[in-house]
Amino acid sequence: MKHKATRVFLLFVIVVAVATSVFGKDDDFNSVVKLIEQYYNVKHQGIPFLARAGMKVVGAAAKVKGGQMKRLAELGSVKVAMFENQEFAGDFLKFRATLNNNLKDIWMPLVQTISTEEDEQSYIFVKEKGDKFNVLIVNLSPREGPVVQATLSSKNLALLLKDPEGTGRAISEEATIFDN
């Protein structure tokens, strides 16, 4: 009886630990996508649709500062949600504040750019993930809005820190390159 109780307790601990790791750490990507959907009343296209459209989620090479072709995201680590031909009409300052507020406890903001002329918003956040690093990039423009989360090696995080805008753009492009 005592052994059974111990086993149940251990099972409970494992379930809680797994749930925490899934929903506590890695679910920020989904919550950011949901936040965009709710705030702007838009809908994203999921990865399966984009995969059918011939999208290469990983493995694309991107050009970064210095002119070298490098692979930035770790293989298999990229999450992408794409908002295409959607209107992001709303107070962008309020959106920025909400986004920052939602992520502030775990993610570190790096660079945030707003262009009212081009109607674009760009946000880059970083957090540690074991001996690697996660980057979350949100780019909203009138034509398209990719949200990208990827894992970076320390070498590529160094590139991102040196040139946040250039490397952030390269990571985003790398994650959303189409075959056509």
Added chain:
Amino acid sequence: MKSLIRTFMKRHTLAALVLLVSVTAATAQDPRIQMAHLDHLAAKANETVDVSVDERLIKLAAKVFNDKDVDEAAIKKLVMGLKGIYVKSFEFDADNIFSNADVDTIRTQLKAPSWSRLVNVTSKREGTVEVYVSLVGEDINGLTVLSIEPRELTVVNIVGPVDLEKLAQLEGNLGIPELGIRGNKKKNDDEK
């Protein structure tokens, strides 16, 4: 009884004053400046850039910059000991969109005795460039650059031991814009 109350009040007033003075002193020495007052300009600006490299990110930077890479080793050396790098920059499509009152929300935080404005500073930028350093004794513990052009307003606030030479080396890295700031030390020496 009255004298007991008076003594009690005196002691507590004194304690409150000591606390107030220490809090004020601590606040006055904090070289992190508040830039949120400028956020409303984002709605009027063509482009707004907001860089926030806090102490956690600086520690990460120190960890990931490779000592064998000359550039990275140099940046690593520069950022060691820094506690934050904060940049806000606004570009407008017409002159005078922002007011003196907007700029004064920053200038009022850069007052003596905590802050001193550096003279003999030049920049490749047009308009006015003001550089302020925060001093604790003889040591710099913060630096703020205010670059004011008719169509552009940039504030750079670096928290930690930094000087003009370090700033010049950090320009173009970690989101710090190219300000082309140089101290005219030679000119000063010539004048002596």
